[in-house]
Amino acid sequence: MTPSSQLQVMLAEENGATPSVRVVQALSEHGALSATQLARITGLAKSTISTALTSLRASAMVIESSAAEKDRGAGRPATTITLNPAAGTCVGVLLGGEHIQVIVADVTHAVISDVALPMKTDYSPQEAVTATSRLIGEAYREHRLSLQTMLGVGIAVAGPINPRDGRVLRASGVPTWSGVNIKHEFQRVLKCPVIAENESNCSAIAELMWGAAVGRQDFIFLTMDLAIGGAVVANGQLVSGNAGAAGEFGHICINPDGPLCRCGNHGCLELYAGLKEPLGEFSRQFGQEVTIDEVISLARGGNLAAQTMIEQVAHVAGQGLGIIASVVNPGLVVVGGRLALARELLLAPLEASFNRHSLVKRSELDADARTQVLSSAFSGRGACLGAVGLVLRAGGRTG
Amino acid sequence: MTPSSQLQVMLAEENGATPSVRVVQALSEHGALSATQLARITGLAKSTISTALTSLRASAMVIESSAAEKDRGAGRPATTITLNPAAGTCVGVLLGGEHIQVIVADVTHAVISDVALPMKTDYSPQEAVTATSRLIGEAYREHRLSLQTMLGVGIAVAGPINPRDGRVLRASGVPTWSGVNIKHEFQRVLKCPVIAENESNCSAIAELMWGAAVGRQDFIFLTMDLAIGGAVVANGQLVSGNAGAAGEFGHICINPDGPLCRCGNHGCLELYAGLKEPLGEFSRQFGQEVTIDEVISLARGGNLAAQTMIEQVAHVAGQGLGIIASVVNPGLVVVGGRLALARELLLAPLEASFNRHSLVKRSELDADARTQVLSSAFSGRGACLGAVGLVLRAGGRTG
Numbered sequence: 001m002t003p004s005s006q007l008q009v010m011l012a013e014e015n016g017a018t019p020s021v022r023v024v025q026a027l028s029e030h031g032a033l034s035a036t037q038l039a040r041i042t043g044l045a046k047s048t049i050s051t052a053l054t055s056l057r058a059s060a061m062v063i064e065s066s067a068a069e070k071d072r073g074a075g076r077p078a079t080t081i082t083l084n085p086a087a088g089t090c091v092g093v094l095l096g097g098e099h100i101q102v103i104v105a106d107v108t109h110a111v112i113s114d115v116a117l118p119m120k121t122d123y124s125p126q127e128a129v130t131a132t133s134r135l136i137g138e139a140y141r142e143h144r145l146s147l148q149t150m151l152g153v154g155i156a157v158a159g160p161i162n163p164r165d166g167r168v169l170r171a172s173g174v175p176t177w178s179g180v181n182i183k184h185e186f187q188r189v190l191k192c193p194v195i196a197e198n199e200s201n202c203s204a205i206a207e208l209m210w211g212a213a214v215g216r217q218d219f220i221f222l223t224m225d226l227a228i229g230g231a232v233v234a235n236g237q238l239v240s241g242n243a244g245a246a247g248e249f250g251h252i253c254i255n256p257d258g259p260l261c262r263c264g265n266h267g268c269l270e271l272y273a274g275l276k277e278p279l280g281e282f283s284r285q286f287g288q289e290v291t292i293d294e295v296i297s298l299a300r301g302g303n304l305a306a307q308t309m310i311e312q313v314a315h316v317a318g319q320g321l322g323i324i325a326s327v328v329n330p331g332l333v334v335v336g337g338r339l340a341l342a343r344e345l346l347l348a349p350l351e352a353s354f355n356r357h358s359l360v361k362r363s364e365l366d367a368d369a370r371t372q373v374l375s376s377a378f379s380g381r382g383a384c385l386g387a388v389g390l391v392l393r394a395g396g397r398t399g
Numbered sequence: 400m401t402p403s404s405q406l407q408v409m410l411a412e413e414n415g416a417t418p419s420v421r422v423v424q425a426l427s428e429h430g431a432l433s434a435t436q437l438a439r440i441t442g443l444a445k446s447t448i449s450t451a452l453t454s455l456r457a458s459a460m461v462i463e464s465s466a467a468e469k470d471r472g473a474g475r476p477a478t479t480i481t482l483n484p485a486a487g488t489c490v491g492v493l494l495g496g497e498h499i500q501v502i503v504a505d506v507t508h509a510v511i512s513d514v515a516l517p518m519k520t521d522y523s524p525q526e527a528v529t530a531t532s533r534l535i536g537e538a539y540r541e542h543r544l545s546l547q548t549m550l551g552v553g554i555a556v557a558g559p560i561n562p563r564d565g566r567v568l569r570a571s572g573v574p575t576w577s578g579v580n581i582k583h584e585f586q587r588v589l590k591c592p593v594i595a596e597n598e599s600n601c602s603a604i605a606e607l608m609w610g611a612a613v614g615r616q617d618f619i620f621l622t623m624d625l626a627i628g629g630a631v632v633a634n635g636q637l638v639s640g641n642a643g644a645a646g647e648f649g650h651i652c653i654n655p656d657g658p659l660c661r662c663g664n665h666g667c668l669e670l671y672a673g674l675k676e677p678l679g680e681f682s683r684q685f686g687q688e689v690t691i692d693e694v695i696s697l698a699r700g701g702n703l704a705a706q707t708m709i710e711q712v713a714h715v716a717g718q719g720l721g722i723i724a725s726v727v728n729p730g731l732v733v734v735g736g737r738l739a740l741a742r743e744l745l746l747a748p749l750e751a752s753f754n755r756h757s758l759v760k761r762s763e764l765d766a767d768a769r770t771q772v773l774s775s776a777f778s779g780r781g782a783c784l785g786a787v788g789l790v791l792r793a794g795g796r797t798g
Contacts, residue, residue, distance in 0.1 A: 160759070162764070164765065169759055170763055218641055232726060234634065235633065235638065239634065240728075241617070241728025242731075242770060243728060243768040244728070245724065245725070245758055245759050246726065246727050247726070251725050252726070253725075256718060256756075265756065319655060326647045326648065326652075327645065327647075327651070327727060328631060328640060328726060329638075329644040329647070330641060331641035357652055357664065359650040360568055360642055360644050366563065366564070369563050369642040370641075
C-alpha cells in the first residue's frame with residue numbers, strides 16, 4: 001500500500017483503534033505535535049507513542065521536523081511530528097452567495113491552493129457541483145497532485161443542515177437549495193468522502209483549530225455580514241442541534257411586532273443587525289452603492305454616517321449577545337463576517353451593548369469569568385478553512 | 400476497610416482508574432446495571448467486568464438482584480448489579496424560597512428519607528447550614544444510618560453559581576446570598592464532601608438520571624413557576640457557562656423597552672412568563688390570595704380567567720423557547736416548576752407558541768428532528784433528587 005491509501009484506511013478506523021491509528025488521527029486533527037502532546041491527546045503512554053512512531057516512520061506515514069517558527073521559544077527547538085505531506089490532501093469548499101471558493105491543503109494543515117470562482121446569484125446545486133469539480137481538478141493539476149491523495153472534501157453551506165438526513169433546511173440563505181442533500185450531490189460526482197456543514201459552524205471549527213478559539217471549550221461564533229449567523233461550541237464540542245438549527249442567531253426574535261423576515265417569522269435579529277438594510281439605506285442617501293468594506297473605510301476616515309451605522313448594528317448585536325449569553329454564557333465570542341474587519345470600531349460599541357444587556361455584568365466578575373469578545377483570526381477565509389478542518393478532524397468518519 | 404470507607408476511596412479515584420473502580424463509579428451514577436450495560440458504559444471487555452465483579456462481590460461492595468419490575472420484559476428477568484446499599488448514602492438538599500428539603504438516598508439510588516422544613520423568607524446562609532445539619536442528623540438517626548456512610552451532600556441553590564470561585568452570583572433568586580460560597584459554608588459544618596449547583600441544573604440532572612430525559616443528549620429544562628429558570632444539556636453534558644450563568648432563561652430580554660426586572664435589566668422573559676405578576680393580579684381581581692396549584696385547579700374546573708392566565712404565560716414562554724431554540728435547537732424541552740402540573744393545559748398552548756416562534760417549523764421536519772416538549776417526571780421534587788444525583792454522578796470528584 002502507498003502511504004496515501006494506507007492513510008485513508010487508518011483515518012477511516014473507528015475509535016478504540018490501535019495506537020498507530022490513534023496517533024495518525026491525532027496528527028490529522030492537530031497538524032504538528034510533539035511526542036509529549038501526542039501522549040496527552042491520545043491518552044497513550046509515551047513508550048507506546050514511541051513504538052507507534054517507529055513503525056509509522058518506517059512506512060513513511062509520518063515525518064519529523066523541528067518546531068515551526070511561531071512555537072520556538074528561547075531553548076532548543078522541540079522535535080515535532082506531522083503526517084507525511086505526500087500522504088494525503090484535503091479539500092475545503094465554500095458555497096458562497098456569489099462565488100465558490102476551493103482550498104486544497106495537505107495533512108500537515110499547510111494550504112497548497114486557494115482559488116475562487118464568481119457565480120451568478122441563486123446558482124443551482126448542479127452548477128455548484130460542476131464548478132467545484134472543475135476548480136478541484138484545476139488545483140490538483142496545477143500543483144501536480146494526484147487525485148488519489150484526496151482524503152475527502154468538506155463543504156461549507158450558507159444554511160442549516162439537518163444532521164439526520166443531510167438535507168439543507170428551508171431556512172437556508174439560498175432558498176432554492178432547501179431539501180437538497182449536499183453530501184449526496186457532491187459525492188456522486190467527486191467520488192470521495194464528502195462532509196457538508198453549515199458555514200458558520202465551519203468558521204467556528206477554523207477558529208477552534210487555528211484561530212481565536214484555540215484551546216477554548218466554550219465559545220460562540222457570531223457572523224456579522226449582510227446576514228447574521230453563528231455557531232455554538234460547548235464543552236469542546238460543536239452544538240449542531242436536533243435539526244441542525246443551533247447557532248441560528250440571525251433568527252432570534254427581538255421584536256415579535258417587528259417586520260417580516262425572510263424566514264417567515266417577525267422581528268428577527270438579522271433584520272436589525274444584518275448589514276443588508278442599513279447598506280441599502282446608506283446607498284440611497286449617498287446616491288451610490290456602497291459595500292461593507294467601503295463603509296468600514298469611510299468610518300475609519302471619520303465619516304459620521306458610516307460610524308453611526310456600525311454603532312447601530314453593534315448595539316442590536318450586543319442585545320442579541322446578551323440573549324445568547326443567558327442561554328449558554330460562553331467564555332468567548334468570536335466575531336466574524338465582513339463587518340468584523342472594522343475591528344475596534346465594531347467591537348467597542350458591541351461589547352458595551354453586550355454588557356448592558358447581560359444578566360451578569362463585567363464589573364461583577366473576575367477577569368476569567370468574563371466573556372471575552374475577539375475578532376475572527378481570518379479575514380473572510382475562515383469558513384473555507386473550516387471546511388478543510390472538517391475533513392482533518394473527521395479522521396475519515398464521513399460515512 | 401469497611402465497604403463504606405472502601406467505597407469512599409474508590410469513588411474519589413480519578414479517571415483512568417482500575418476496572419473495579421470504573422465499575423463502582425458506573426454503578427454509582429446509574430444505579431442498577433446488567434453486566435452487558437456495564438461493559439458498554441465503561442468500555443471494558445465483558446471478561447474484565449466479570450473479574451472485577453468477582454472481587455467486588457467478595458468485598459461486599461456490590462450485590463446482585465433480578466431486574467426491577469419496570470425493566471422486566473416477557474423473558475426471564477436479567478441479573479442486575481448494584482452497589483451494596485449498606486456501603487454508602489448520599490444527601491440532596493434543596494434551599495428553597497421558603498423551605499429547606501433534605502433527601503437521603505443509598506448508592507442504589509433508593510430514597511430512604513425525604514423531609515422538608517419551612518423557613519422564613521430571606522433566611523441567611525448560616526440559618527440554612529444549621530437547619531440542614533439538623534435535618535440530616537434527624538434523618539440518619541430515624542433510619543438508624545451511620546453518618547460514616549455519608550459519601551457527600553449535593554445542594555441545589557436558587558441562583559447561578561460561578562464555577563470558578565464557587566460563589567453565588569448577584570442574579571440569585573435570594574439576593575442576600577450573593578457572593579456566598581455555599582460549598583465552603585456547608586462543608587465547614589457538615590464535614591463531608593459538598594457539591595453546590597444551581598437549582599434548575601439539579602432538576603435537569605434528575606431528568607437525565609431518572610426522569611423525562613433519560614438517554615437524551617441534547618435537551619433544555621425550563622422551570623415555570625413564580626420565577627423562570629432553566630438548564631442546558633448539550634452533547635450529553637450540562638452547560639454551566641463561563642460564569643455559571645447558562646440556562647438563565649428568565650433573564651432573556653424579550654422587550655428592551657419593558658419594565659425593570661429584579662436583575663437590573665429591562666423586559667426579561669420572567670416578567671411576562673413568571674407567575675408572580677399574573678397571580679398577584681388574579682388575587683386582586685378575585686379578592687383572595689391564590690396559589691399556582693389553585694389556579695391549575697380552577698382552570699381544570701373550567702374557570703376562564705385561570706385558563707387565560709395559563710395560556711398567556713404559555714404564549715410568552717413559547718416565544719422564549721423559540722429564541723432558545725435558535726441558539727441550541729434542543730431535541731427535547733422538559734418543562735418543570737409548579738406550573739408544569741397543569742400538564743396539557745400548559746403544554747398545548749406552549750407548543751403552539753413555540754412552533755409559531757421557531758425558525759424551523761414542526762411540519763417541515765421528520766418526527767425525530769422535531770423538538771419534543773414534555774412535562775417533568777417529578778412533581779416539584781426534581782431539584783432535590785438532582786442534588787442527590789450530583790453526588791452519585793460526581794463519583795467523589797468533589798474537591
